[in-house]
Amino acid sequence: MIEVSGLTKYYGDFRAVEDLSFTVNRGEILGFLGPNGAGKTTTMRVLTGYMPPTRGSCRIGGLDIFDDAIPVKRKIGYLPENVPLYPELTVREYLLFVARIKGVPAPEIPAGLDRIIHKCGLESVRDRLIRQLSKGFRQRVGLAQALVHDPEVIVLDEPTIGLDPAQIREVREMIKGLGRDHTIILSTHILPEVSQVCDRVLIINRGRIVAEDTPERLTQAATGQIHAEGLVAGSEDALQRCLQAEPLLAGATCQREEGDRWRLVMPLQDAEVRPRIARALVEAGLDLYEFSLHRATLEDVFLQLITDEEKEKPAAEESAPPDEPAAAASASDEEVSQ
Amino acid sequence: MKTVIHIMQKELKSYFYSPIAYVTLTLFMLVSGFVFFLIFTDISERTAMSGMGMGMGSDPVNVPQLVERYFLGWLSTILLFLIPLITMGVYAEEKKKGTFELLFTSPLTTLQIVFGKYLANLAFCLVLFAGSVLLQAPLFLSGAPDAGPMCVGYLGLILFAAGMISLGNYLSSLTENQIIAAILTFVLALLLWFFNFFSESGTEGVKAILGYLSPLQHLEDFQRGVLDLSHSVYFLSMAFLGLFLTYRTLESLRWRG
Numbered sequence: 001m002i003e004v005s006g007l008t009k010y011y012g013d014f015r016a017v018e019d020l021s022f023t024v025n026r027g028e029i030l031g032f033l034g035p036n037g038a039g040k041t042t043t044m045r046v047l048t049g050y051m052p053p054t055r056g057s058c059r060i061g062g063l064d065i066f067d068d069a070i071p072v073k074r075k076i077g078y079l080p081e082n083v084p085l086y087p088e089l090t091v092r093e094y095l096l097f098v099a100r101i102k103g104v105p106a107p108e109i110p111a112g113l114d115r116i117i118h119k120c121g122l123e124s125v126r127d128r129l130i131r132q133l134s135k136g137f138r139q140r141v142g143l144a145q146a147l148v149h150d151p152e153v154i155v156l157d158e159p160t161i162g163l164d165p166a167q168i169r170e171v172r173e174m175i176k177g178l179g180r181d182h183t184i185i186l187s188t189h190i191l192p193e194v195s196q197v198c199d200r201v202l203i204i205n206r207g208r209i210v211a212e213d214t215p216e217r218l219t220q221a222a223t224g225q226i227h228a229e230g231l232v233a234g235s236e237d238a239l240q241r242c243l244q245a246e247p248l249l250a251g252a253t254c255q256r257e258e259g260d261r262w263r264l265v266m267p268l269q270d271a272e273v274r275p276r277i278a279r280a281l282v283e284a285g286l287d288l289y290e291f292s293l294h295r296a297t298l299e300d301v302f303l304q305l306i307t308d309e310e311k312e313k314p315a316a317e318e319s320a321p322p323d324e325p326a327a328a329a330s331a332s333d334e335e336v337s338q
Numbered sequence: 339m340k341t342v343i344h345i346m347q348k349e350l351k352s353y354f355y356s357p358i359a360y361v362t363l364t365l366f367m368l369v370s371g372f373v374f375f376l377i378f379t380d381i382s383e384r385t386a387m388s389g390m391g392m393g394m395g396s397d398p399v400n401v402p403q404l405v406e407r408y409f410l411g412w413l414s415t416i417l418l419f420l421i422p423l424i425t426m427g428v429y430a431e432e433k434k435k436g437t438f439e440l441l442f443t444s445p446l447t448t449l450q451i452v453f454g455k456y457l458a459n460l461a462f463c464l465v466l467f468a469g470s471v472l473l474q475a476p477l478f479l480s481g482a483p484d485a486g487p488m489c490v491g492y493l494g495l496i497l498f499a500a501g502m503i504s505l506g507n508y509l510s511s512l513t514e515n516q517i518i519a520a521i522l523t524f525v526l527a528l529l530l531w532f533f534n535f536f537s538e539s540g541t542e543g544v545k546a547i548l549g550y551l552s553p554l555q556h557l558e559d560f561q562r563g564v565l566d567l568s569h570s571v572y573f574l575s576m577a578f579l580g581l582f583l584t585y586r587t588l589e590s591l592r593w594r595g
Contacts, residue, residue: 011594045439048443049442049443050439050442050443050592051442051592051593052593069445070445070447071445073443073444073445073446074445076443078439080436080439080443082436082439083436084435084436084437084438084439084440085435085437086348086352086435086437087435088352088355088356089348089351089352089355093351097344097348098440098444100341100344101341101344101345101441101444101445101446102444102445103341103445145440
């Protein structure tokens with residue numbers, strides 16, 4: 001449904017997005033994940049035809065977003081990060097205007113407006129001025145605006161920003177419901193949102209794709225790092241003896257909490273060895289207060305990918321300077337020889 | 339075409355939902371009403387006096403015609419300074435609210451946006467003109483002025499508004515602050531007004547150039563009831579220039595992001 005290839009966007013000299021390629025299939029919900037300034041909004045703006053890319057192309061339903069701008073834009077519903085509202089209009093007037101400029105045929109408009117007002121829970125405010133609405137309602141009007149022409153593709157830039165927890169859950173449910181017969185791209189930096197809503201995740205940083213997979217597989221990739229955490233009480237002697245004697249506890253670290261309590265962090269190869277570890281601890285004469293398993297979350301994956309990127313960059317820069325003295329030396333050599 | 343009308347409708351709606359439309363309308367009616375009153379009393383007194391001095395036999399003066407002509411002249415000057423208020427928000431507000439993102443991602447062409455907004459501004463000017471026709475009711479009571487010259491006079495005003503509004507639209511597209519847009523347009527209006535002022539002095543060459551650039555000079559023939567194509571061409575090219583520049587600015591706005 002959406003094919004992006006080699007998308008690059010510069011603002012003057014600043015590179016916002018570099019050589020981005022991905023596809024989204026019909027009926028799929030793609031999560032766009034990245035820290036602020038990673039290029040999420042830029043990518044979405046190019047995808048929706050707001051601005052042209054510096055290089056590369058975007059095709060939606062087989063049509064190029066710039067060569068066939070008008071038919072393509074009919075297929076797209078877009079909720080920008082800053083919801084584009086006219087505060088002086090009422091909700092209904094605003095949605096009417098949007099429906100008209102999106103090219104909804106006039107006879108279908110009244111029914112379409114009623115449907116979308118109902119769907120987004122705007123019945124109580126339909127004749128209120130947008131200026132008077134709360135942030136939550138404005139966000140919902142924004143969502144209604146993106147859906148009013150029943151587009152095939154929906155692009156949502158941080159749709160749950162500024163909503164309270166109950167509203168966030170509502171909006172997520174709504175997006176999931178829409179995913180059944182729409183193609184959705186959704187950007188966010190809220191990680192649970194991605195694992196709850198999206199079929200696939202694209203992590204981008206500094207304008208490049210760092211990872212692309214399903215939320216499950218991304219977290220699985222990091223499950224090499226499962227560990228158990230425990231709180232035990234006992235003498236330091238008993239604890240040390242136990243740690244050395246039990247091979248499953250190799251690599252465990254302990255830290256003293258108040259009194260004779262110890263916080264243990266135990267890396268595991270396999271989650272199934274937990275009962276054996278618990279028994280070993282108890283048999284060593286330690287009292288077990290807490291024992292829990294920790295899996296890497298999407299958050300860990302995300303942070304790890306982002307920090308790996310940051311590390312690579314300075315490393316690449318550091319390798320450059322040693323060349324300089326050499327170059328300077330050879331230059332002075334030349335001078336001498338001359 | 340339908341889309342242009344939809345944009346125009348929305349623009350007028352927004353305009354009349356905000357105080358600015360009423361402020362502009364009130365200001366226009368007050369100032370032009372006052373000016374009309376001054377002209378009307380002045381000309382009535384003078385013709386009465388000259389009529390007494392020269393006897394009834396000499397040239398009969400058509401009072402309504404004369405009042406009409408002076409009034410139209412003043413209307414153009416008033417309009418020159420009110421147009422910044424009409425055009426200032428057109429694009430600046432859209433930029434500030436971020437609603438360009440809605441317009442540019444909708445199946446619209448830039449030309450449709452430019453024309454929709456432009457026609458809405460022009461329509462508002464027609465409302466002002468209708469108000470000014472109402473002000474002239476006393477003329478119709480005391481022997482109507484000729485419809486022909488009056489229509490030509492108003493046609494001149496409409497052409498003038500068409501040119502000024504298009505330049506105002508362009509200046510509004512340059513900034514996201516409507517006050518700055520208003521000031522820029524006001525400075526332009528002042529400049530054009532000065533051209534008129536200075537074209538009455540100076541050397542022949544300077545006079546001719548300034549006179550040609552001044553829209554008020556081009557309006558004089560219209561106010562006399564003379565329809566001259568060259569003056570229409572002046573205003574139409576002004577409108578074209580403004581719309582073209584607006585179009586280019588919006589396009590480059592998208593490219594720069």
